[in-house]
Amino acid sequence: MTPVHEPDELLTIGEMSRRTGVAPSALRYYEDLGLVGSVRxxxxxxxxxRHMLRRVSLVTVAKRLGMPLADVGEAFGDVPMESTPSHADWQRASRRWKKRLEERRRAIERLEHELTGCIGCGCLSLKACALLNPDDALAEIGPGPRRLEDVVEDADEELDGDDVA
Ligand code: FES
Incomplete structure (x- = not known):
């Protein structure tokens, strides 16, 4: 169903840009990503x-917080584009938003803890260092110097490919 908007409810891209401080090119990009919507x-x-003003403002805030635009899209979730969202719509978005921010905060705290320890340590051990080898992920690939072996294998594959071509 095509949404019905009174003409005075609609803003041009220039008006939207002036009201939000967001460049028209960025507004078009947000629209391509499905974060905001317009009618033609x-x-x-x-x-x-007019209700897109809130969406654009929230995208701006999210960017300042370092939140990926994909996360913003998830947070917006089922907030309607075609009609003015209700209070309940924004409450649901707010809960998703808060959950995302908490996840990011926990990840940053974990990284801060590991980085602080590593700056004081300096061992750069692939076995012990959580920054170089988080959760000992290299052990799952196999024993031995996996990174070096992987680099050599990649180089061999490239060379083999050159021979075929
Ligand atoms: S540098 Fe030693 S644990 Fe990371």
């Missing part, structure tokens, strides 16, 4: 429903 005039120009 008969002349195929973008017009933004």
């Amino acid at each position: 005039t008969a002349g195929n120009q973008r017009r933004y429903p």
Whole structure:
């Protein structure tokens, strides 16, 4: 169903840009990502429903917090684009947003803890260092100097490919 908007509810891309401080090119990019939506005039120009102001503002805040745009899209989830979202819609988005921020905070705290320890340590051990080899992931590949072997194997494959070509 095509949404119905009164003309005075719609903002041009220039108005949207002035109101939010976001460049028109960024607004188009956010639209490509599905973070904001617009309707088109008969002349195929973008017009933004007024409720898109909140979405763009939240994207701006998320960027300042270092939140990936994909996470913002997830946080917006089922918040409707075609009609003005209800209070309940934004409450659900807020809970998803908070969960994402908590996950990021925990990841940053973990990294901070590991980095602080490594700066004081300096051993650069592939076995013991959580920064160089998180959760001993290299052990799953196999025993021995996996990184060096992987580099040599990659180089061999490249050379074999050159012979075939
Ligand atoms: S540098 Fe020693 S544990 Fe990371």
